[in-house]
Amino acid sequence: MRHAWTIAKNDLSLRARDRSIYIIGLVAPLALAFIFNVVFGGGISDVGETITFEVGIANVDQGPIGAAFEDVIDSIASEGLLTVTTFGSAEAARTAADNGTVGASFILPEGLSDAVLGGADATIEVVGNVDAPTTTQVASSISEQFGIGVRTANLSVATAMASGALSPEQAFAAAGEAGTATPAIEVGSVEAASRQLDSAAYFVAGLSIFFLFFIAGMSITSMLEERREGTLSRLLAAPINRQSIVAGKSLASILIGLASMTVLVIVSSLIMGADWGPPLGVAMLIVGAVLAVTALMTAVGSFAKTPEQAGNLQSIVAVTLGMLGGTFVPIAQEGFLAKLSLLTPNAWFIRGLGDLAGGGISAALPAVLVLLAIAVVAGSIGLVIAGRALRL
Amino acid sequence: MTNSRVLEATGLKKSFGDIHAVRGVSFHISVGETYGLLGPNGAGKTTSISMVSGLLQRDGGEVLLDGQSMTTTSLGPKQDIGLVPQDLAIYPDLTARENLRFFGHLYSMPKAELVKRVDEVLEVVGLADRANDRASEYSGGMKRRLNIGIGLLHRPKLLVLDEPTVGVDPQSRNAILESVEHLSSEGMAVLYTTHYMEEAERLCTRVGIIDQGEIKAEGTRRELVELVGQQDRIRITATGVQESALDELRRLSGVHSVSPSDGSLELLVADAGAVLPEAMRVLGSQHAGVSSVSVEEPDLEAVFLHLTGKALRD
Ligand SMILES: Nc1ncnc2c1ncn2[C@@H]1O[C@H](COP(=O)(O)OP(=O)(O)O)[C@@H](O)[C@H]1O
Ligand SMILES: [Mg+2]
Numbered sequence: 001m002r003h004a005w006t007i008a009k010n011d012l013s014l015r016a017r018d019r020s021i022y023i024i025g026l027v028a029p030l031a032l033a034f035i036f037n038v039v040f041g042g043g044i045s046d047v048g049e050t051i052t053f054e055v056g057i058a059n060v061d062q063g064p065i066g067a068a069f070e071d072v073i074d075s076i077a078s079e080g081l082l083t084v085t086t087f088g089s090a091e092a093a094r095t096a097a098d099n100g101t102v103g104a105s106f107i108l109p110e111g112l113s114d115a116v117l118g119g120a121d122a123t124i125e126v127v128g129n130v131d132a133p134t135t136t137q138v139a140s141s142i143s144e145q146f147g148i149g150v151r152t153a154n155l156s157v158a159t160a161m162a163s164g165a166l167s168p169e170q171a172f173a174a175a176g177e178a179g180t181a182t183p184a185i186e187v188g189s190v191e192a193a194s195r196q197l198d199s200a201a202y203f204v205a206g207l208s209i210f211f212l213f214f215i216a217g218m219s220i221t222s223m224l225e226e227r228r229e230g231t232l233s234r235l236l237a238a239p240i241n242r243q244s245i246v247a248g249k250s251l252a253s254i255l256i257g258l259a260s261m262t263v264l265v266i267v268s269s270l271i272m273g274a275d276w277g278p279p280l281g282v283a284m285l286i287v288g289a290v291l292a293v294t295a296l297m298t299a300v301g302s303f304a305k306t307p308e309q310a311g312n313l314q315s316i317v318a319v320t321l322g323m324l325g326g327t328f329v330p331i332a333q334e335g336f337l338a339k340l341s342l343l344t345p346n347a348w349f350i351r352g353l354g355d356l357a358g359g360g361i362s363a364a365l366p367a368v369l370v371l372l373a374i375a376v377v378a379g380s381i382g383l384v385i386a387g388r389a390l391r392l
Numbered sequence: 393m394t395n396s397r398v399l400e401a402t403g404l405k406k407s408f409g410d411i412h413a414v415r416g417v418s419f420h421i422s423v424g425e426t427y428g429l430l431g432p433n434g435a436g437k438t439t440s441i442s443m444v445s446g447l448l449q450r451d452g453g454e455v456l457l458d459g460q461s462m463t464t465t466s467l468g469p470k471q472d473i474g475l476v477p478q479d480l481a482i483y484p485d486l487t488a489r490e491n492l493r494f495f496g497h498l499y500s501m502p503k504a505e506l507v508k509r510v511d512e513v514l515e516v517v518g519l520a521d522r523a524n525d526r527a528s529e530y531s532g533g534m535k536r537r538l539n540i541g542i543g544l545l546h547r548p549k550l551l552v553l554d555e556p557t558v559g560v561d562p563q564s565r566n567a568i569l570e571s572v573e574h575l576s577s578e579g580m581a582v583l584y585t586t587h588y589m590e591e592a593e594r595l596c597t598r599v600g601i602i603d604q605g606e607i608k609a610e611g612t613r614r615e616l617v618e619l620v621g622q623q624d625r626i627r628i629t630a631t632g633v634q635e636s637a638l639d640e641l642r643r644l645s646g647v648h649s650v651s652p653s654d655g656s657l658e659l660l661v662a663d664a665g666a667v668l669p670e671a672m673r674v675l676g677s678q679h680a681g682v683s684s685v686s687v688e689e690p691d692l693e694a695v696f697l698h699l700t701g702k703a704l705r706d
Contacts, residue, residue, distance in 0.1 A: 237477075
């Protein structure tokens with residue numbers, strides 16, 4: 001292990017002199033994330049007519065507020081911006097959002113109208129699919145707008161009157177109450193209930209893990225380059241285990257990967273206003289992702305015989321997993337692709353960040369564990385195969 | 393006797409697919425000895441020493457370093473070997489000092505000792521004044537010397553040098569040979585491969601002549617020469633040599649043959665030093681006019697030619 005560290009240190013000092021590491025680790029992911037965020041990250045107006053968002057709705061409320069909300073959704077749908085699937089239960093809507101059948105679901109809970117009209121706090125829950133951040137954001141802003149609307153007396157009264165559920169007197173009473181300082185619907189609770197990752201954070205996350213593959217790939221390519229340059233024979237002649245050579249090279253990649261991801265999170269928070277969620281949870285996910293990706297790329301690269309071969313193999317894997325895992329576009333929203341995406345560390349990292357934003361650190365733990373499991377399995381394979389493959 | 397044996401290699405075998413690179417090579421090296429593997433390109437020198445150094449898994453045979461078996465995974469014996477690979481094995485982006493430090497750490501050298509030893513080695517290989525420049529800025533000869541320096545850094549019991557002078561300017565080459573002689577005089581055992589006959593003759597206590605994966609003959613230079621029955625050759629350019637003079641020359645003791653050709657004579661003799669004055673006396677008394685004399689002592693080149701039917705360098 002001491003020798004692995006010696007090799008890692010040497011590798012770090014060699015790689016630090018290579019400009020490409022800064023481009024792959026910092027400049028490229030940030031620049032692309034910035035562009036993606038400007039193009040795709042805004043509200044409805046930016047996305048415009050060409051895109052339709054798939055949302056689900058479960059109206060268990062059966063009251064006037066629920067009916068009014070459905071009207072609002074219908075009217076947006078009639079402009080072609082939304083396609084709406086109606087679900088019979090909150091559970092069905094939640095499941096549909098979770099597995100990507102819809103991008104996001106609105107859940108209007110039982111007693112919503114009563115609560116709102118009675119002046120109590122109430123929540124329209126938005127459940128978003130982690131791979132559909134834009135849809136989720138759209139859904140959130142709709143419910144947010146609705147919440148603000150309900151708070152004004154006008155809408156409140158009109159809704160109540162239109163539904164015919166209230167007498168004018170009751171409506172006026174409700175309007176009066178709605179006009180007071182107590183908001184009828186907590187916007188804050190809408191946000192807290194959603195499993196949504198901030199769009200800037202989403203794009204930086206996806207791109208940084210994509211580029212992480214290339215940082216990780218350097219562990220094997222630098223080993224193969226040492227073979228070509230002749231220094232590998234010295235490492236093999238030295239009284240150290242072959243595995244500590246692989247481990248040292250991987251360790252260097254892990255440290256660079258951690259540094260790159262950490263800097264990206266901090267910089268994107270500062271200049272793009274990205275909201276990543278609780279730092280401890282983000283840190284756990286980053287560690288998991290870096291370990292998983294490094295282990296995976298070491299295992300993949302260990303089948304190569306030349307640096308070029310390793311580079312090609314690793315690019316194919318990086319791009320394939322990036323596409324599946326939702327790095328470039330959140331394509332994997334449903335069905336087979338969604339299931340397939342669960343084989344990628346990319347998807348688990350992004351899902352973990354979404355869970356973290358929605359449910360705190362405990363919600364992100366499953367994703368962290370999956371990433372660590374990938375790291376252990378791929379890492380063991382990689383160490384053994386790459387260690388064996390190490391020869392002159 | 394066995395105690396002083398630093399290296400004992402027996403029956404080494406290695407094939408790459410259909411190529412039988414090494415087919416049963418054996419040799420041993422004792423403390424203070426410099427053993428040469430002399431053979432042309434492709435003879436199996438690098439493959440042999442790669443097995444000796446634990447870089448390459450052998451198909452058969454045994455390597456004992458100080459009595460311990462060497463394999464690709466044995467760490468103890470590897471600590472005892474300093475390898476200087478045929479191809480440069482240095483990091484061009486690091487300075488000489490950084491290169492030495494890194495490899496010193498891999499051999500678990502204690503920090504204080506390492507610092508001291510790095511300076512010593514820089515001195516030995518003549519790079520002290522360029523120690524803090526990147527190796528990529530060095531001349532070919534300087535890179536070679538750094539390559540050697542790394543090999544002897546951790547004071548190995550056996551220093552293995554694989555054709556260390558290939559592609560080196562004469563000055564650096566001489567410096568390299570001198571430092572090998574110096575190390576040997578300090579008692580370090582050296583395994584030296586080369587296809588330069590003169591290097592083997594100058595440096596090596598014993599030489600193994602290797603060709604096509606086999607050691608064809610082994611011994612000191614004298615032993616090898618005697619083994620193949622080689623003789624000194626005296627060439628005399630002279631006029632007016634009578635038949636009687638030739639007869640008298642043939643009767644001299646130690647002369648095996650005398651063959652005249654127009655204007656010159658060639659004598660094959662056991663010892664040129666003993667025969668030459670006698671031969672001159674005979675020619676003088678027979679009134680032959682001698683214009684030049686040359687003596688050729690047999691060398692390893694001739695031995696190699698005799699053993700394999702081909703020249704060392706082609
Ligand atoms: N890794 C290898 N794969 C295939 N053939 C090899 C390999 N290494 C050496 N050889 C072959 O083995 C023979 C001996 O090579 P080598 O030991 O390098 O000779 P030398 O060092 O004496 O020049 C040559 O024919 C060479 O082509
Ligand atoms: Mg060779």
